[in-house]
Amino acid sequence: MxxxxxxxxxxxxxxxxxxxxxxxxxxxxxxxxxxxxxxxxxxxxxDEVITQYVALVNPERVGLGVTAFVRVRLDQQDDRHLSIFEEAVADIPEVMECYLMTGDADYQLRVIVDDLRAFEDFLRHKLTRIAGVSQLTTSFALRPVVYKTALPIHTARE
The missing domain is CATH 1.10.10.10 (Winged helix-like DNA-binding domain superfamily/Winged helix DNA-binding domain)
Known part of the structure; x- marks a missing residue:
């Protein structure tokens, strides 16, 4: 390219x-x-600079009113356990983003669900059932302040 x-x-x-x-x-x-x-x-x-075209959907308009950020610690951080976790969360629809992190958590997830009951079901029946998950810390978003999808691409004149 x-x-x-x-x-x-x-x-x-x-x-x-x-x-x-x-x-x-x-x-x-x-x-x-x-x-x-x-x-x-x-x-x-x-060249895969543009990878896909999508429609951005308002989560609240489709009944997805709760956004949570979940920090995940694994009991082991070797390649095998990282792969198991990454493959599992990739298949969970509620997980919108997942990042491998530095610091006190191994992963940070952005999760969107209908309500708190749905979040509890997500935790109990999906996330905690992934092999190797040892600790979870959750923060709930009260409201978005900045939400961007466009990358900060600049031209020479900017």
Whole structure:
């Protein structure tokens, strides 16, 4: 993959703001004619700079009112136990994000559920049943203050 130039970066910024934009609109916004713009877009997809297109859904509008951040400690941190945990949480729909961490926790999860009862079910029937989980610490989000999905991509002029 070649280094991204300013036009590639502008394409990425525009699509992060509106992924449903037509190629015609995108080309006008970044200052290219439609054919070269489409070629660049296809190259960004081929190079896996753009990995997918999604719709962002408001969790509360679909009944998912509780966001929890769960810090997980494993009883052992060898490759085998890390892999077991990572494969297991990847298959749990309520786990929106999972990060391998430094510090006092091995993993940090962002979990979204309907309500506190659903969170208890998630803990008791899913998370604590993963082999090697030894300690959990949970914090509940009261409300989002900053929530971004667009990466901070800058052009040379910024």
């Amino acid at each position: 070649e280094k991204l130039d300013d036009i590639d970066r502008r394409i990425l910024m525009e699509l992060q703001a509106n992924g449903r934009m037509t190629n015609q609109d995108l080309s006008e916004r970044v200052g290219l004619s439609p054919s070269p713009c489409l070629r660049r877009l296809k190259q960004l997809e081929t």
